[in-house]
Amino acid sequence: MQPIEGNLPSVSLLHAVLAPAGIAVVGASADATKRGYKAMEGLVKGGYRGDIYPVNPKADAILGVKTWPSISAIPGKPTLALLCTPADTVPDLIAECGRRGIKGAVVLASGFSESGVKGAALEARMMANARAHGVRIIGPNTSGLFNLHHNVNLLALENLKPGDIGIVSQSGNMLLSLALEAQHNGQVGFSTYIGPGNQSDIGFNDYLRYLGEDVHTRVATLYVEGFRDGRQFLDVAREVTAMKPVVVYKSGSTEQGQKAASSHTGALAGSYRMTVDLLRQAGVSVVQYSDEILPVAEGLGRLQKSEGKRVAVVADGGGQATIAADRLAEAGLTLATLSRETQLKLEALLLPQASTLNPVDVAGSSDANPSLLAECMAVVAADANVDSVFLVGMFGGYSLRFAESLLGDEMRGAESMIELAHASAKPLVIYSLYAPIKPPALRRLHEAGLPVYASIEHAVRVLAALGERGEYLAKCAVQPAGPPMQASPKGQAMLTNAKEQKRDLLEFEARGLLAEHGIHVPDQRWVQGSDELGEVARHFGEQALAMKVVSRDILHKSDAGGVKLDLAGDAALRDAYQTIMANAKAYDPSARLEGVLVTPMVEKGGEVIIGMLRDPVFGPVLMFGLGGVFVEVWEDVAFRSLPITQADAESMVNQIKAQKVLEGVRGAPAVNKQALVVLLMRISKLVDAYPSIRELDLNPVMAYPDSHPHGYAIVDARIIVEREE
Structure with missing residues (x-):
């Protein structure tokens, strides 16, 4: 089983805010339907060990905790304030928090920049007060936060288990979905949750850095609708993914690209696909479906990485072995080629009808002794051609399906798998069709840190994420990009001239800039008048030529009839020149025509x-x-x-x-x-x-x-x- 890679050195200012010594609940309420009550309930029932300061001028105590009429009246030194009050009260409350020495504020209210011009002005006033008084803002329009290892539960969610999955989600309902899924799983726990809201102050990159530094977090998990500073997020992600896994679900996978663009590149960029590629480049594990978030986070948190993408499948049924092989191939994983030595060891363990190729199908060999599956897993895990092991079938359910007396064998098999997981650096991932009912052997595996899945697809997605992370970490250790390229005086002058003339480079200039820096471009001649065509014909000789209009105003030359191909000889060049000029003028009478570009025809490729x-x-x-x-x-x-x-x-x-x-x-x-x-x-x-x-x-x-x-x-x-x- 893989150890965690480590944590970043602590530099984030969020540690004091997210693990506060004292919390002021501004707008605390005795009404059980109010957020000010739920927050108090979460802190009191959750066993928060710091000081709680409910702020409510109309109450003496809430849930047995003395209230205070204002932030200024609080006697202690709270680090964090939770503001449960309307939006228009927030700017002044932030200033009051700053004067009281409170370092951070969680602003629940909506009605800020997300609501229009008036809300944006209110948000600007809030941030001006926050900067003036040194207060960091979580939100506004946030669902709140919890830090379970410090008993901070401002959401008052019940049955949350402290664990090692840190979450940042722009959707409060997505957090609730993950929390309910974790309860059903029974073994998954969380470290910290933050709802970033409008990110007026603290953004995704800040939260990711905090999770990278947090000793209680083994995997950072984010639900993202959009980034404000994607470049900085990628920089932080590269730092964090070198230490621990990061899982992102990015919504908006069907969004349209940019509607208007001045190039093919511009039309294709700005898309979900681009965002996913850039995240993966930074080592982030991107999941495509929302129901993959928690399984992948759990698997990466527990297993961390695989050295490669070669998977050995051990199965007790041919049908599911085939399904597993199909899903592995679709996910970009490969079935490991087992060595002859490994196959001989498997043949010694299994019945003659078993298949010792990969997938390994035990073909009934385990019916009377389910612990045999653990022995097969140990054999394939020892093969140098194998990077990870995938158990597929009904392990955990033999005593339910066949005979209760098999429970002892299953428990011994589970213990052997646990020993193998601790002894081997190769991840062991288990799919069992009995996982939903949690029989004893599977509970034992899960309690020991082995992920057990009720879906082959989820298990395969985890295996893929482990392999991708292993490959990424291996690439991080290799070559730098080499020395930078220096701008040339000629190239600089070319771009400066175009900028001053408020135009883009003409094509012959663009090709010239590329050639200036060692990028091969075919020979070219810029022709500004028909009288130059004779010399051009002599220069190129018998080569077949292409001619294109040169104009800063015509973007798509073919649409304007501004391209002629397979030209040879002086006469052909002159005819093509006259035709192109006439076509371009008809296409756009106001276009500035700056001649044509003549280049050799290139061979097909x-x-x-x-x-x-x-x-x-x-x-x-x-x-x-x-x-x-x-x-x-x-x-x-x-x-x-x-x-x-x-x-x-x-x-x-x-x-x-x-x-x-x-x-x-x-x-x-x-x-x-x-x-x-x-x-x-x-x-x-x-x-x-x-x-x-x-x-x-x-x-x-x-x-x-x-x-x-x-x-x-x-x-x-x-x-x-x-x-x-």
């Missing part, structure tokens, strides 16, 4: 796209995927936050679903993936060297096999310049 944009939430983001005219239809793309490492670049190339396009279809040779990795790395450094590049679009880029001298050819290049609108 695998069409990919490479793009970059500076996302308002996550900062600079790189995109790679299947390119061409249908890029926005297929949407087969991968995103990474910049700068990237080589491992990031390699994972982008390997992530796209259309791998057959890169690996060669219908006799076509495989493309040079390493050349694409190098190109992605150079684009990452180029963007870092030139902060005024707002968007970059290379589409299509032709990808070629190893025999090609460069491995790729950039057919079309667009660079959008950052400027004041």
